[in-house]
Amino acid sequence: MEVEHIEIADYLSRFEPFEDMPDQVVQHVASKVDAAYYKAGSDILLSGQEIHQVYFIRSGAVEIFRKNGKLYNRQGEGTIFGHMSLMMNNRVRFPARAIEDTLVYIIPENLFVQLCDEHEAFADYVGHGEQSGLRQAVSRARRSNDLMRTRIHKLISRDMVTIHQTATVFDAASRMTEQGVSSLLITNDEKPNSGVVGIITDQDLRTRFIAAALPYETPVSSIMSRDLITVDAGQYIFDAMLIMLRYNLHHLPVNRSGRTVGLIALSDLIRYESQNSLFVVARILRAQNVQELSVLQGEIESSFARMANENANSHMVGSAMTIFGRSFTLRLLELAQEELGPPPIPFCFMTLGSMARDELLPGGDQDNALILDDSFDAAIHDEYFRQMATFVSDGLAECGYPYCKGEVMATNEKWRCPKQVWVEYFDKWMDSPTRESLLHSSIFFDLDGVYGQVEWVEKLKEQIAAKARMSPAFLSAMARNALGRTPPLGFFKDFVLEQDGKHKNSLNIKQRGTAPLVSLVRVHALAVGSTAQNSFERLGDISYAKLLPAGQVEALRDAMEFMSMVRIRHQAEKIMQGTQVNNNINPEELSPFERRNLKQAFQVVSNAQKFLKFKHPGGKGHKGMG
Template identity: 50%
Template sequence: MDSEALEIRQHLARFPPFEGLTDALLDLVAESVDVAYFKAGSEILEREQTIDALYYIRSGAVEVYRRGGALLNRLEEGDIFGHFSLLRNHRVHFPVKAIEDTLVYLVPDEIFRRLGTEDEQFADFVELDRPRLQSAVEKRGGDAGLATTRVRKLISRPPVMVDASVTVRDAATRMTASHATSVLVLGEEDGNPRYAVTAPEGTQACLLGVLTDADFRSRVVAEGKPPETPVSEIVQGPPTTIQSDETLQEAMLCMLRNNLQHLPVLHRRTPVGVLHISDIIRHQTHTSLYLVERIFSQGSPQALARLLPDVREAFVRMVEEGADSQVIGSALSTIGRSFTRRLLELGEAELGPPPVPYCFMALGSMARNEQTIVTDQDNALVLDDSFDPARHDEYFAALGQFVSDGLAACGYSYCTGGIMATNREWRQPLRVWREYFIDWIGQPTPERLLHSSIFFDLDSVSGEEAFVVALQDLVAERAPRSPLFLAAMARNAGNRTPPLGFFRNFVMEKDGKQNNTINVKRRGTAPMTDLIRVHALACGSTAQNSFDRLNDIARTDLLPSGVSDRIRYALELISMLRIRHQAIDLQRDHPPTNSIEPENISPAERHNLKDAFQLLSDAQKFLQFRYPIPARRS
């Protein structure tokens, strides 16, 4: 391959959909492309022009236009265009104009079609089968559990290994110093490839077997053998081993079949660890269900706070095992609700039984079952209508403070806006809450609703659930019949715009600590849930989770066909990017945040993220069209 083709190959390999091609296909593309140059302001493709190549932008920028002349998209280095026309009738549907001096690579149609035939990832990207966002979301789906988790995930330290000539005293001393419960015994290679391994010094040896704590008790102490006995006289073989890339399910079956507590783990021929049956049990118990059980067994807020590392470990594990945002959000919300319920139990035990019935109400992400590891507390108390402030409020103020302080200790920071049960305004009887919602819906302005939108994500955590159900039903009944309310909510939903600049570049935060980053909650998931909420209110949905709301919206004619699905994929992609970066922060012992640095994500992720942000931007514009401010009657 000549130097020019090599340079083309290296550039293509950095961007989707070429980055995932095999070396052979990538070489084929690089050796077959033509190069074209367009000056700023020149037409690249005109409507109805015949097209016979895929266009790839090497440098510069272009604009793509709709049929009526409106701007459709701006593309830059690494983007492609012309593929829709190639997939249809080889006629240009969307004209393209250079807005900077632009260099493009032209991939011939026959090569383009071969790539679509031979590489599924390429086909997905150019929409041969399904939209790009859908493909990106479905591709990263996974299945958490024994059947998919590799043994190497549980190996945290190398095995203790000794030569067969070592005495049992020395072997026991080595085990004690390493806090190990077993030792691998190596001998001279005996020619049997099944038991041949690579010793720590790089020499070849034979794995004779494993000595465990139980072996020292039963074969040394119980039989009265002296400490100077060589381990070769104690160890029993041949050993059973497993490769590090096998699944935990296979490891578990192997240990059960052979009645083993310890299983040596090899990477090819090198021992890398010893798996104990308790490792698998411990791994399986680091789940949200196990955590919930532990939460309800704690006897104080201080004991609950000590579970924070376990919550974070469970979160990281779910991310590593490929759980999607709905699974993770639901699990973390369940954990958060469990902390809240246990704190309420402890609070009542300390303060005595409540003087009147109540419901502790979750708001925001917990109500939507969409919590991440970075979250604050948004909650309120709905009290029975028999509530008398003079006689009862002291109790509920103390209960709210007890729970709020306990949640803060468990990692749920105080709400900076004061939306907590500690605030008397949000500690009211049901009749007052009904008045709140009737007032918000009946006399709305964007300003009044700016800080109360969170109250339209509400769910019961503990207590009289019927109180919160009554409020949900009230909202579902009144909101669809209140166009001014929907218009005001729609205006607020457009306040937080996605971080895309004029040329479809990312717009970075400029606020000091998070400088040159993107806050994917503030600029992504939050405005996405805002606009979904508006459509859900308009159709009378009582669902709280954003994905469940989209299901209800899809059954109406509020959105054009297919848009609900595209919003779903965009929300999932942005949510998982946020979640994965929080997990990375934790693994690096950094405080997790909602911010990402675009240069730390792959070119494919950057392109997909731009697509998701562009869809969010379009959905926000449609929101203003769908819910206009009603004309005043004269």
């Protein structure tokens, strides 16, 4: 392969849809494309002309027009145009003109058709038409961060180092020393690529072998970690980072097609996130008291600001911030039990709202509850769990997670009750939706287990999903509640801003943007029986169920991402300025690009609310709905 083609292939692989395609396919495309240069102001495609190729922009920028001459879109580096005209009888429907000196790669029609026929990712990408400005904005942000565009398989730089499970710990330690590794995968037979059944690390040798004074001939299977958490080779590096954050791991096996093909370590991720958030989680889980935990608040804020400045996407930021919050909660529960002694009956501490959705951001308050075993006797057991809840809630407040103003916390005895009572709560809320229960719905229908019998929460999610989809009156009431807040767009699609008070000339992007979108996604997710909690994962289930019109799920996903990133960058700026974090955006402080796409995102939410109202028309007789 010629050097020029290698360079083209390397460039193409940085952008959708080529980044998801096999290397050999991208190399083949690179060998078949031609290059063309257009000076600023020159026409590339004219209306009605015959077309037998598509264009990939290497550098520069292009304006796309409608047939009537009105501007339709602007596209820049890393985007494709011309494909819709090619697929519509080979006649140009969207004329194109270079607005900067522009270099393009020309993909011939026969190769384009072959790629569509043989590669689903390519066909899906080009099937959406010329990308909207909002889609381009979201894609551009995603491409700018190595964590989100680099696949995990690119981190695997050496063959797996393994040993058979019947080998001795001495043999395992010798092999680790010989190979210069800090961990070793354990297999169930002598073949290097056989099934992996466990892992040992340097820490295991220290804590499970040396500290326990075990003999050299101890089989390695007796100290290895089983039930491995793994990641797929095709996932992104940020997926690996989130898994390692959530489970406090320093080594992560990598699978391909169900078979382990390698291992990545914490050190492999450091060059992608130099001040690694994994270290922050480790410090949280090692803290010996509430005071040690509270001083870590500054590190959490610094991690958040750094992720925002490095263009991490909203799912990554929200997930990382959630993991920090869960880690604080987990450590406080452990400290509470050290002080109070073991719990008298089994329990589950669950988180609610944004933390349950993996969408926690700075300023979010604490929403939590306790599920207790059905053997709970208030006279005997409640004082213990009241003290536990108080310890955790007070500790979270000291660590920067304010008390819930609505008292949706385990300190409230109403939200500290047995399993059966929780089932009755949800049944009542769905059978007879009232104004009060619908206010709870925005919190309690997002739930996740943090500590204890977390399987109870999973069972509760399944029961909720099964009942909700068969409760049209409840879904209509939820839909009506979700329509209570509308995007801040006026009649002429201008922003509607606060007219007085300390937030004059601003808009609250959470209350008028992301929160209404989260609410309507929740309704659709319940309607299809989804047990997912994260809004993006719920959209995936909604898409699979084909509940919404074609293209609407993608539009909602892009709108959620763009609004969330505007909110995240605003909050990061407040943190770096040392001022109080809020969600109030002044549109005049945004770039024209951001203002234009924020309006488009709000319009997506507005259209989605209209569809929600059509899909779940408000019925009469909903008790307390007024």
